[in-house]
Amino acid sequence: KNQVEQSPQSLIILEGKNCTLQCNYTVSPFSNLRWYKQDTGRGPVSLKIMTFSENTKSNGRYTATLDADTKQSSLHITASQLSDSASYICVVNYGGSQGNLIFGKGTKLSVKP
Amino acid sequence: DAGITQSPRHKVTETGTPVTLRCHQTENHRYMYWYRQDPGHGLRLIHYSYGVKDTDKGEVSDGYSVSRSKTEDFLLTLESATSSQTSVYFCAIRGDSSSYEQYFGPGTRLTVT
Numbered sequence: 204k205n206q207v208e209q210s211p212q213s214l215i216i217l218e219g220k221n222c223t224l225q226c227n228y229t230v231s232p233f234s235n236l237r238w239y240k241q242d243t244g245r246g247p248v249s250l251k252i253m254t255f256s257e258n259t260k261s262n263g264r265y266t267a268t269l270d271a272d273t274k275q276s277s278l279h280i281t282a283s284q285l286s287d288s289a290s291y292i293c294v295v296n297y298g299g300s301q302g303n304l305i306f307g308k309g310t311k312l313s314v315k316p
Numbered sequence: 317d318a319g320i321t322q323s324p325r326h327k328v329t330e331t332g333t334p335v336t337l338r339c340h341q342t343e344n345h346r347y348m349y350w351y352r353q354d355p356g357h358g359l360r361l362i363h364y365s366y367g368v369k370d371t372d373k374g375e376v377s378d379g380y381s382v383s384r385s386k387t388e389d390f391l392l393t394l395e396s397a398t399s400s401q402t403s404v405y406f407c408a409i410r411g412d413s414s415s416y417e418q419y420f421g422p423g424t425r426l427t428v429t
Binding site: 207234235237244245246247248249253292296303304305306307308309 | 356357358359360361406408416417418419420421422423
């Protein structure tokens with residue numbers, strides 16, 4: 204069964220600190236993996252980071268890495284800001300022209316002053 | 317929100333009543349999706365459309381129907397609402413690149429009493 208598991212479920216950090224969120228997937232066939240940010244009460248928004256092989260991609264303070272062998276991805280946030288408080292969702296595309304997606308449950312990040 | 321609007325944004329209805337949610341896009345995208353988001357679950361696909369009058373079922377389609385008579389509008393109907401359909405519903409469109417990135421609307425919070 205296709206699954207995407209994220210850890211931790213929630214995380215509290217102090218403003219200015221770094222953090223890393225994890226995503227493990229068992230999805231076949233695998234096409235690519237994206238990270239989305241969802242603020243409370245709003246729809247998910249792509250962080251514009253897509254990985255599809257052994258690579259690392261960055262967008263500003265966000266860096267995502269993918270290890271296709273272990274089927275793991277991580278999202279690293281540097282120099283956190285209060286506005287980073289949100290849920291971060293790992294999304295795997297398992298191919299097909301319909302753009303079929305499997306969503307993780309998300310990691311809820313709280314950044315405290 | 318990538319030119320996507322949803323209406324209504326909030327709705328409370330009684331068990332057994334029909335409910336229709338509307339998704340409207342302004343960018344002429346071919347693919348549109350309806351998801352539901354519940355605590356303890358990732359976003360789950362209800363139905364999707366790949367063109368006017370072309371729709372298909374997703375993972376959790378039971379109890380839901382959809383229609384797409386115009387490119388810009390995708391309607392989700394609960395023929396007879398049940399309490400298990402209390403959820404937050406998100407509409408999404410797929411960008412036109414080959415990467416299948418999806419863009420989400422602001423969501424509709426539906427409560428069935």
